[in-house]
Amino acid sequence: MPDTVTVSAPGADAPLVPLVGWGRTAPTHAALLPVHDDDDVRAAVLAASGRGVVARGLARSYGDAAQNAGGTVLDMTSAARVLQADLETGLVDVEAGISLDELMNRFVPQGFFVPVTPGTRLVTVGGAIAADIHGKNHHVAGSFGSHVRWLDLLTADGQVRRVSPESDPDLFWATVGGMGLTGVILRAQVQLKAIQSSRCLVDTDRTPDLDSLMTLLTETDHLYEYSVAWIDTLAKGKRMGRSVVTRGRFAKIDELPAKRRTDPLAYHGSVKASVPDVFPPGLLNLATVAAFNEVWYRKAPKRKRDQLQSIPTFFHPLDAVGGWNRIYGPRGFVQYQVTVPFGQEEAMREVLDRLSSFGTASFLAVLKRFGPGNPGMLSYPSPGWTLALDIPVMKGLAGLLDALDEVVIAAAGRTYLAKDSRVRPETFEKMYDRLDDFRAVRSRVDPAGVFTSDLARRLAL
């Protein structure tokens, strides 16, 4: 008598849970399945229903990238170990679920910083690769994918492939920036950046308008490793684009004050307080945000040099407040982030101008210059200006952002998938000229379309 083999379909019994991104918009229901090792992932992928699978990390994508309505979503955050670390070279092998926060906790005291960090430490390495995230050092260091030596990818056939830019450039560069749609990233080798201290030397400048801001960044950005400008989007007319520019680099030991030299790599990253989930819609209105922006602009020094700041203060100010996305209330918010090439400054001005006159109660917007991009097929950064701002969901916003998309397309610009939650498929196609290459890789490694997400469905990727 043959043995009876019971094939348990993992996730078949998992209850459907509502999932949202950081913007807390457009919730959909999926089976959320924690995975701990390759076997868990393989079993879930092979047992996937027609609604498919996507991996989810710390859910800092603003929109629907880590949602999969009616299907399976893999919670990757349990597989978060450091597998190997070479403290000579700074090469670390890690599981994809590890956060940049944890990498900093482990390696800053050893003299290494993550190669690229966005405005939050609370993202996973898997997510950082899938979104090919960028940070304040993009103009000199590029995006996260450029610091990945190889990654282990579990593809739709259940095989684990070690993919590097040399072994399979197409699959590697489809996965970097590929939003999890080529497979599940299990592990990666990342090149960390050597630092002598955990302190940054920061220069602050205030600029009265957009022209002076762009001039300042164009002329002197190359002198700094990290650079970003915060714009007051509510300032109109002559003051439109007034901003505070903070730029810096890691301090060397001999640049620290004597008392800090004994423990130059001391580091404490922690969430100080959490925002309760009780904020009413409309709390952030023109009056409250304008007042905040005014205070914030005035309190910044006009010009300050070589100020010592900690990593959290310089890189992740918002991480001090857990769940800050809740202040936008139950209707949630979107982040509009777009980039246009150098020479298209007028388009950027028009976008900013129309957002300012629309009167969205937007906190500070971020403007930055990108350096060269990488070969990532859906990777966002490319040489030019990038603007990002949070906007609460409000009447008329859908039409405004659709109109701004047209301005961006006309300027040969694009939108950032990790932030997007509302762009149209026809619009997206015009923004990424390597979309067909990406689709070709996907049909090679995932012909049945096992890997999918709400974002993939919405944009017909």
Added chain:
Amino acid sequence: MIDALGSPSSLLLVGGTSDIALATARRYLSERPLRVVVAARDTPRRSAVAAELGAAGATVQVVDFDADDPASPARMVAEAAAAGDIDVAVVAFGLLGDADQLRSDATAVAQLAQVNYVAPTVVGTELANRMRSQGHGVIVALSSVAGERPRASNFVYGSTKAGLDAFYSGLSDSLVGSGVSVLVVRPGFVRSKMTEGLDDAPLATTPEAVAEAIVTGVRKGRHTVWVPGAMRWVMSGLRHTPRAVFRRLPI
């Protein structure tokens, strides 16, 4: 998918040639192109509606649907979903009937109950099954203020809408936790081809106003909307009017 700002990428119109269904499609198309499935009987009007929506930027798919045929709802939903998820489905078919005839003609009463109550509940069940497996979606059901408290002048129609309203309100609650939601729309007198030749009732409205209420209701995640909004308070008053007074009212 319905995006972060409440814009769907596909719309199923069940009873796709109704004025309210058509106005809803036009309203969505005024914002963005989208996929529209027109489910209706094969008539010249269906072709005209499909052509108009196509010209307005929709990717149109036409599907047969007959409220008299018990097998039709399942087939219609399957065909509509074959090309992709259904984000928003508007259940907009129905008959007003001839009130005088309906007072005494049992066959006509059975026919009206089939089209206005039985078929919508079957369609609602098929749509809910499909959307539950999608993990998302919104079902919009066209009820009527006539169902809130049926009156002597058109109580058969009112009773079918009362049944439909109860079904979709209950379906809405049963779908909590599935990712699917239901919007019950209660318009007053709508000037449309259904009411052609009738005198306007107080607070009469238009298909365009109903469409606006549907789009806003879906966007805001509402469960019930009255069109016009004042109808809610009028009907609340009428509901509590003593019968002796209510039956004498000239409505």
